Amino acid sequence: MRYGAVTAVEHVSFNAHAGRVTVILGPNGAGKTSTIEACEGFRAVTSGSVRVLGLDPQRDRKQLNKRIGVMLQDGGIYPTARVGEIVAHYCSLYGKGVVANEVIKTVGLEHRTKSTWKKLSGGEQQRLSLALALTARPEVAFLDEPTSGVDVNGRDMIRAVIKNLASTGCAVVLATHELDEAERCADDVVIFHEAKIVANGSLESIRSQSYEIRFRSGIAFDVAALAKYLDFPIQNMGDEYVITGTADAAVIGKFSEWMSFHGADIRDLRAGAQRLEDIFRRLTAGGSQ
Incomplete structure (x- = not known):
């Protein structure tokens, strides 16, 4: 049209x-x-x-x-x-x-x-x-x-x-x-x-196609290296990190092992389907609002 x-x-x-x-x-x-x-x-x-x-x-x-x-x-x-x-x-x-x-x-x-x-x-x-x-x-x-x-x-x-x-x-x-x-x-x-x-x-x-893992850490770590290791994008939201695209138990296991190996702690770990707001913002990012 x-x-x-x-x-x-x-x-x-x-x-x-x-x-x-x-x-x-x-x-x-x-x-x-x-x-x-x-x-x-x-x-x-x-x-x-x-x-x-x-x-x-x-x-x-x-x-x-x-x-x-x-x-x-x-x-x-x-x-x-x-x-x-x-x-x-x-x-x-x-x-x-x-x-x-x-x-x-x-x-x-x-x-x-x-x-x-x-x-x-x-x-x-x-x-x-x-x-x-x-x-x-x-x-x-x-x-x-x-x-x-x-x-x-x-x-x-x-x-x-x-x-x-x-x-x-x-x-x-x-x-x-x-x-x-x-x-x-x-x-x-x-x-x-x-x-x-x-x-x-x-x-x-x-929502079921868009899972995420949210967590906090009191110790600095290499976000880019972790994202590459997991093969999932990671956002630094200021007070927490968000791994987008998965909440799979195997991925959580790999994530926990990597953080432990690199001496970084994990706090307030939450995993589940993304909110519609997060999905919407991801899908409409980069254009005029």
Whole structure:
């Protein structure tokens, strides 16, 4: 997908599954919103194809709109529209028997039904946008930065709504640049960097492929020599060292032997799967953020 001479998305391919939350994660400008907008039918792709529920979002947009829920990054709601009125209007458009007051209560805005969009706080506006996406009883929901500008309690509520939505069998596609949100919400993760996908799979599988050993030492040692001996990269993080790419018992044994032979002690040894934050930083290092 291109905008003039700029490539917004290139060679992207992923699936979102019913009953699961697929998080599209990436720095600002990585191509997340462009990808979601192509899936929603708001943007045409310049090559390749997009299918949502077996339909072409451009050619079959009228059919598709009845089956998907959309939460835009910037809201897209008329400033003087009242909460109760706009939700009721959306419910009537879809005609799927969704009760406006129930949706409003789901996102915790029952005390704001007579308030206009422009009078809501940023977090309340986000919750209203999410409510509108729910009025379709969607089979697929596209949520762009759903917790942006939302306080802690509001985030907890939005996460609960998203998880509940997935439990109904809806395929939830959520775009965010916030690592904490991704780790809390995701069943599957697609990591974007500079318009391309650099990781794609279940959160569990992505983390299981990225192990690390963390430790401290009170005695200086040759980090480069140890890295060469183990054949794994080692980072000096200031107060601790991180061996990336393994947590294998045999490697830990070799590491312990090398440190002992060179008179260096090992403190606070920890081994296990990397955090999503560490994986993300490694995969997106070196580019513009």
